[in-house]
Amino acid sequence: MYIEQLLLTNFRCFGPAGTSIDLTSGLTTFVGVNGAGKTAVLQALQRLFGITGEQRRVRRQDFHIPAAEAGPPLQRALALEAILAFPELDAGGANAGAIPEFFQQMAADDAGRLKCRLRLEATWTDDGSLEGALEQKYWAVRTFGPFAEADCIELKALDRARIQMIYVPASRDGASQVTAFLRGRLWRAINWSQGVRQTFADAGAALNGAFAAEPAVDIVVGAVTRRWQQVHTAGTDTTPLFRPIDLRFEEAIRKVEVVFRPDEAGRERALDDLSDGQRSLFHLAMTAATLDIEANVAANAAAGFQPGGVPLPALTLIAVEEPENNLAPFYLSRIVRQIEELTAGPRAQALISSHSASILARVDPAQVRHFRLNPADRTARVRAIRLPPDQEEASKFVREAVRTYPELYFARFVVLGEGASEEVVLPRLAEAMGLDIDRSFVAVVPLGGRHVNHLWRLLTDLDIPYATLLDLDWGRDGGGWGRIKTACTQLLAVGVNPQAIFGRHLNPAGPAANLAAFDALLPQNVADMNTWINWLRQFQVFFCTPLDLDYSMLQAFSAAYQIPEPGRQGPSQRGNPRTAVLGEEGRHGLYGAEHEQLLRWYRYLFLGRGKPSTHVRVLSGQTSQALTAGAP
Incomplete structure (x- = not known):
């Protein structure tokens, strides 16, 4: 069971048209520049599957405000949908028993596969108060496409808890988060023996007694009691006591802290004393360890844990925001590997969001979702990478190009060049003309002309504008008209209309005849060659003439x-x-x-x-x- 698709409508930077994001069953990586909508998606998942009431609470600022809005309306609405897929059923039902009963109230999609559609709707109404009135409904919808209220079943809190999201934010307070995590997911599942309970009670009582027997403590208690009884005359709660140990066992174990040993002096070091990077690593490691333990408990009752004592979620969604924060890039490989190990099973799914190019060298491009903010309406766009099918060499090239030049994903404009010279020359010329390429988020990528059509398709899919600078190679074998022919061939390969390329000269036999005609053109026909060179500029294809x-x-x-x-x-x-x-x-x-x-x-x-x-x-x-x- 995993979240196959997420649909956001009027949520923060996602507008009324609705944005659909496909997720993989294992790890999905969100990449994009700051403010492109990555965190908004994680917040949407928190509203759906958060583990605390604060995470699930819809806020006024969650509602999308259009960039062209003239004045605030009296009401706003948003909707979040998650489509759950069940590969356990496709696999023959071997693990179908692990699917909670509620989620078996499914609907069939167009392909006949059973899925579950969860929908959160919220409405904000201006009622004159400071925050306005907020209403939200959480449903399971038993149909795909348009639906009526009769198609909806209210999602109860118990069913909602079957999917839990563990959110590791960009700014991590390791101590408090680890403590809360242990309290909520592990300590309650442990079958604490009577021996440890009695040992704790005896030791706590002895410590409290020794503390109270101190003369100075007795003086403090007497002074506080006297002053308290002067202002408080009720018949109850008349005598204050000070005790260092809470004798309630369940309350005491909530305060368990983590220490590390040894430090440089051979002593213990508190979690708060670790560096920011070390705390980040420990929080991720603690998350992974907890899921490991839960997997063992789910498979068979592990020693010391209550069999079925605490209902484990059917799916744990791990969301790690900006793992590169406070960490050297080399740690990312370890983090990604741990997450991939966790998501290898059927009970975990993971998301990583990052604005660092270093993450792209460590994940599969097929797992990447690219975020880009449309400057026209200030709404987010999300794209997946469309790798060339059935073209092993081209697919391999794009994968390696993406990993070698990950700046592609974070650029506002990309210049595709032939080789390394473009990387040096173009930024220096641009700087001389007052355009700082790096600060303007322009990437110069020497990817070569042989696979240029695949890179054009990649950048088009990602909605990143680009220009291509090719060598004319006039006088070289295959150069001149041959390079122009190649450029036209590549444009046709990415779906450019032949009429747009060849105009009124389009051969009735088709564009293949026009391409073949290039072979008969003489290299000395420089005037016509220059006409073609200028013509292709409308497709953002430029040539270095006469050679390179x-x-x-x-x-x-x-x-x-x-x-x-x-x-x-x-x-x-x-x-x-x-x-x-x-x-x-x-x-x-x-x-x-x-x-x-x-x-x-x-x-x-x-x-x-x-x-x-x-x-x-x-x-x-x-x-x-x-x-x-x-x-x-």
């Missing part, structure tokens, strides 16, 4: 690049540089004598040496004014 970004920079700042490094002699004057730059099969005749010296310097600077280091050396010596004026 390295050659464009060499042309634009030839004097700066044509300075040998200290201790080096510069390019050799031997041989034809076109062979090295364009290749044996290249069109050497396209580059006349005016390109001779630049090609020699290109061969010297960029072939067989690190391109980025060359650009760093040259650009670091240029002023912003010079770069702005000469940028290609």
